[in-house]
Amino acid sequence: MGFFTDAYDLFCISLVTKLLGRIYYHVDGAEKPGTLPPNVSAAVNGVAFCGTLTGQLFFGWLGDKMGRKRVYGMTLMLMVICSVASGLSFGNTPKSVMATLCFFRFWLGFGIGGDYPLSATIMSEYANKKTRGAFIAAVFAMQGLGILAGGLFAIILSASFKARFDAPAYEFDPSGSTVPQADYVWRIILMVGALPAALTYYWRMKMPETARYTALVAKDAKRAASDMAKVLQVEIEAEQQKVERMSKKGANSFGLFSKEFLRRHGLHLLGTTSTWFLLDIAFYSQNLFQKDIFTAIGWIPSAKTMNALEEVYRIARAQTLIALCSTVPGYWFTVAFIDKIGRFAIQLMGFFFMTVFMFALAIPYDHWTHKENRIGFVVMYSLTFFFANFGPNATTFVVPAEIFPARLRSTCHGISAASGKLGAIVGAFGFLYLAQNKDKAKADAGYPAGIGVRNSLLVLGVINFLGMAFTLLVPESKGKSLEEMSGENEDENGEMELEQQPGYNNNRTVPV
Numbered sequence: 001m002g003f004f005t006d007a008y009d010l011f012c013i014s015l016v017t018k019l020l021g022r023i024y025y026h027v028d029g030a031e032k033p034g035t036l037p038p039n040v041s042a043a044v045n046g047v048a049f050c051g052t053l054t055g056q057l058f059f060g061w062l063g064d065k066m067g068r069k070r071v072y073g074m075t076l077m078l079m080v081i082c083s084v085a086s087g088l089s090f091g092n093t094p095k096s097v098m099a100t101l102c103f104f105r106f107w108l109g110f111g112i113g114g115d116y117p118l119s120a121t122i123m124s125e126y127a128n129k130k131t132r133g134a135f136i137a138a139v140f141a142m143q144g145l146g147i148l149a150g151g152l153f154a155i156i157l158s159a160s161f162k163a164r165f166d167a168p169a170y171e172f173d174p175s176g177s178t179v180p181q182a183d184y185v186w187r188i189i190l191m192v193g194a195l196p197a198a199l200t201y202y203w204r205m206k207m208p209e210t211a212r213y214t215a216l217v218a219k220d221a222k223r224a225a226s227d228m229a230k231v232l233q234v235e236i237e238a239e240q241q242k243v244e245r246m247s248k249k250g251a252n253s254f255g256l257f258s259k260e261f262l263r264r265h266g267l268h269l270l271g272t273t274s275t276w277f278l279l280d281i282a283f284y285s286q287n288l289f290q291k292d293i294f295t296a297i298g299w300i301p302s303a304k305t306m307n308a309l310e311e312v313y314r315i316a317r318a319q320t321l322i323a324l325c326s327t328v329p330g331y332w333f334t335v336a337f338i339d340k341i342g343r344f345a346i347q348l349m350g351f352f353f354m355t356v357f358m359f360a361l362a363i364p365y366d367h368w369t370h371k372e373n374r375i376g377f378v379v380m381y382s383l384t385f386f387f388a389n390f391g392p393n394a395t396t397f398v399v400p401a402e403i404f405p406a407r408l409r410s411t412c413h414g415i416s417a418a419s420g421k422l423g424a425i426v427g428a429f430g431f432l433y434l435a436q437n438k439d440k441a442k443a444d445a446g447y448p449a450g451i452g453v454r455n456s457l458l459v460l461g462v463i464n465f466l467g468m469a470f471t472l473l474v475p476e477s478k479g480k481s482l483e484e485m486s487g488e489n490e491d492e493n494g495e496m497e498l499e500q501q502p503g504y505n506n507n508r509t510v511p512v
Contacts, residue, residue: 001200002076002119003139006112007146009083009193010048013105015154015316016186017044022308023183024094033308040098046428047102048109049284053421055113060414063114064217064407068122069209071114076204078111079197087191113421117414120401124409125210126231129481133338133398140397141331144389148328151320154189158313161185182308212482216406256408264487268403269412271473275347276396276420278467282354282460283388285427326382330389342478343395344471350391351468357384358461365454392467396420402477405486 017036026034036044055075063071082104089101119139127135161181208231214224225236254260306314338346361368361380368377396416404412477485 001142001196002115002204003142004146004149005079005193005197005200006115007143008150008196009079009108009112009146009190010052011147012150012154012189012193013045013048015150015312015319016189017041018315019182019186019308019312020044020098022311023186024097033311036098040095042429043102044098044105046425048105048112049421049424049428051106051109051111052113052116053109053418053425055110056116056414056418056421057113058110058414059114060117060410060412060417063118063121063410063414067209067218068118068125068213068410069205069207072118072122072204072207073201075111075114075118076197076201078114079108080194080201082108082111083194083197084191087187087189089187113414113417116397116417117401117410120397120413121410122207122210124401124482125212125406129479131339132402133343133478134335136398136401137331137335137338137394140394141328141335141389144323144328144331148320148323150189151316151323153192154316155313155320157185157188158309158316162309162313182312185309185312212406256411261408265404265412267473268475269415271470271475272396272400272403272412272416273419274470275351275392275467275474276416277423278463278470279351279388279392279396280420280423281427281463282358282467283393283427284424285430285456285460322378322382322385326386327389330386330391331394333386333390334394337390338395338398339478342476343399344474344476346390347392347395347399347471347474348468350387350389350393350395351464351471353387354384354391355461355464355468357381357387358457358464362454362457362461365457392471399474399477402480402482403475403485406482409482409486 018033021035021041022033024034025036025040035041059071059075085104086101086108089097089104091097091100120136123136123139124132161184208227209218209223211224211228211231214220214227229236254264334346357380361377361384367373368380400413400416401409475485
């Protein structure tokens with residue numbers, strides 16, 4: 001539910017940015033709806049990602065210092081408070097309203113950032129090695145349902161307001177196309193994100209700390225055994241001597257910035273950070289600006305032809321259709337197959353098909369702009385989302401939670417996730433700037449084509465190809481225990497203990 005909320009909060013802003021432009025930047029007497037200035041639009045779209053990046057680094061580090069459970073509650077309360085505050089953004093001028101909105105969206109993103117390393121780490125440390133990938137991927141798959149819920153709620157809300165206030169569907173009157181009640185729509189959409197987070201708080205606080213953290217980091221075997229006995233509902237005997245023995249080994253004695261970490265995990269960290277960075281450039285720029293692409297190919301009519309509520313309705317409907325047909329199924333395909341065909345194969349396959357479909361859209365782009373070919377364009381575009389989610393968008397979240405030592409697991413996942421959010425910022429700010437239309441005639445018609453949609457798709461295709469190349473640095477963790485991947489079960493000479501060696505019959509879930 002934390003990830004459901006994260007996705008709702010991050011992506012619902014793309015549903016209302018055009019509405020914000022109509023409400024706060026419309027000039028009396030103008031012949032077209034108001035739009036957010038490029039710098040304001042970039043800030044509104046991207047500021048939550050800046051907060052998420054810092055939150056991933058901070059809470060990832062804090063999760064290794066204070067424990068997963070204690071920090072988990074903090075992130076949720078921050079999300080609840082800032083979701084409500086975002087909807088209550090205030091000010092006497094358009095700039096002041098946007099400034100307060102950006103302020104609260106930053107801190108909302110800060111809380112969301114903590115959910116990434118903590119959710120992944122907690123699930124990886126609870127799950128067994130045979131189904132661990134599916135469990136972690138299922139956590140991340142809730143992101144698809146959050147995107148879907150945001151679109152559905154925006155459809156219902158805009159349709160309700162449209163019916164209630166009798167706003168004409170296809171009429172643009174500069175003085176009346178944005179009914180006064182439209183100001184409620186974007187505020188309600190943003191504030192509803194607080195509900196699932198608030199409802200989840202009680203259950204999050206009831207969770208015990210993970211036994212791997214308690215045993216390997218806090219070094220309290222008795223409490224770890226007690227917590228695991230409650231979870232598994234079996235008796236588990238504490239093994240304090242084993243915990244102390246493992247804590248003295250090489251895998252538990254080096255720091256993040258040591259030569260030993262660089263030797264053991266340097267390439268792994270480079271692989272997880274680079275692939276997540278490249279993936280998020282493509283994934284988030286596609287999500288945030290798909291409404292512009294749909295406008296460019298004529299799937300969503302020009303803003304001149306409809307009022308504000310109708311525009312929100314049509315944007316939400318288009319994004320919901322993409323989520324329902326490609327985004328959500330892609331996530332759950334990963335859940336179904338990740339422990340069968342492995343993380344590496346899914347990630348490589350996802351990047352490959354994203355590259356293929358981006359080039360297939362970009363190279364014959366003129367073909368897709370014809371009215372009779374629009375459905376084909378949408379289908380091809382949807383397939384890039386499917387293979388992003390049945391591919392690197394899920395696996396980049398799973399792998400960093402499996403391959404690093406327990407004492408650095410949350411921190412390294414936070415670093416990898418922050419690298420991804422840096423890619424999202426590049427996608428949000430960079431592509432928004434490059435896509436500003438310098439052709440006044442086309443800009444007036446509502447076409448966002450600075451470097452052009454075609455060139456944008458070509459750039460994204462190259463980025464996906466690079467992601468495929470950097471995937472070669474990421475190790476396969478299918479069927480291996482966390483201790484086997486991180487080296488925490490090795491002695492000073494790099495040899496595994498007898499009970500951790502392949503073929504040895506050991507039914508214990510964690511070393512306690």
